[in-house]
Amino acid sequence: MFETLPDAKPDGIIALMQAFADDPRMGKIDLGVGVYRDEAGRTLVMQAVKDAERHIVATQESKSYLSLAGDHRFLDAMGRLLLGGAVPEARLAAVGTPGGTAAVRQICALVQLVRPEATIWVSAETWPNHVPLISAVGLAHRPYRYLDAASGTLDRAGMMDDLAQVAAGDIVLLHGCCHNPTGVELASQDWAEIAALLDARGAVPFVDMAYQGFGEGLDADAGGLRHLAARLPEVLVAASCSKNFGLYRERVGLAMAVIPEEHRARVAGTLAGLNRRVFAFPPDHGGRVVSTILSDQKLRALWQAELDEMRERVHANRRTLAEALRAEAGTDRFDFIVTQAGMFSLLPLTPGQITALRAEHGIYMLGDGRVNMAGLNAQSVPVVAQAMAQVIDEG
Ligand SMILES: Cc1ncc(COP(=O)(O)O)c(C=O)c1O
Known part of the structure; x- marks a missing residue:
């Protein structure tokens, strides 16, 4: 064979x-x-992780299956960490995933299901796994300019020129903060211009947030995502807790859609179904560590x-x-x-x-x-x- x-x-x-x-x-x-x-x-x-783990080991009574979406306390806590109340929780549909990698994959699978003809626009320099994950579900991708290599800063004009060609229904993948590999950040003005452009063209942003807290701080790093979510009807999000909680090998992430409230149940159900067909239940331990930390003031x-x-x-x-x-x-x-x-x-x-x-x-x-x-x-x-x-x- x-x-x-x-x-x-x-x-x-x-x-x-x-x-x-x-x-x-x-x-x-x-x-x-x-x-x-x-x-x-x-x-x-991290010490906070060790303390949370000690608490979990002492109090956890069962390791039986949870829901296909994972632990709702983890999803709710991460929704607040990412969006900081920028949109009502009724607009969020999310599922846990094994790390940010699977979150990207599940969002791509969702797009493929709903809009197989969509092109996903990706910054010309990007995390090497983005394009393979997009291609793996059969979606097309196109690059947009990002880095001005001579100055090590944003090629703002090039980026906006390329994004002006985005078609209605296309998806634009943006790094939430701490762009990998360039380190070049979008300023709040850039986020505002991108939001206006995508709104005008009827395209949907897809934010990959893998380093929240590593740029300027937890809230500042999510400023772009929060602006998009407040400004646009639909935003797709893949988030990872590998770096900011140091939980690399526990595989902790979530795939989230910010959508009009009336679509929430269908989108959440579809995301859960997508989980079912790949790994069924997301890993629990790391997500439980995260929700334990985020819900306890001292931790x-x-x-x-x-x-x-x-x-x-x-x-x-x-x-x-x-x-x-x-x-x-x-x-x-x-x-x-x-x-x-x-x-x-x-x-x-x-x-x-x-x-x-x-x-x-x-x-x-x-x-x-x-x-x-x-x-x-x-x-x-x-x-x-x-x-x-x-x-x-x-x-
Ligand atoms: C931009 C970006 N997205 C997603 C990920 C996924 O991380 P993980 O699957 O380890 O949570 C990474 C990790 O390096 C990354 O740099």
């Missing part, structure tokens, strides 16, 4: 992780994998303080790297690193320079120049800046 099966394409990030693990050099530096790391390079379980304050610390550490790494690059490379062309947000930036390096950083200096980043700013620390910033200056000098 498998004689003609071609070899599976290796996943770039997994291959990079393996190459890093196999590298025997002591001073190697991993800026590739997209997980938060503390100053010592660890991805620790919530602890979690927010831990999240604030993570965000500030990433910002500090951005500042020190930009300063070190100014000093080492004698140029301000990397100053954009400070104005960007979230864990990632796309560094304007050639494939040859990226290979040289890996081969000669043991510095690992993705092949497109994406760097995880949380992978840096006080020791590695000057090493990375010096190595970058050297490979840039060598051409």
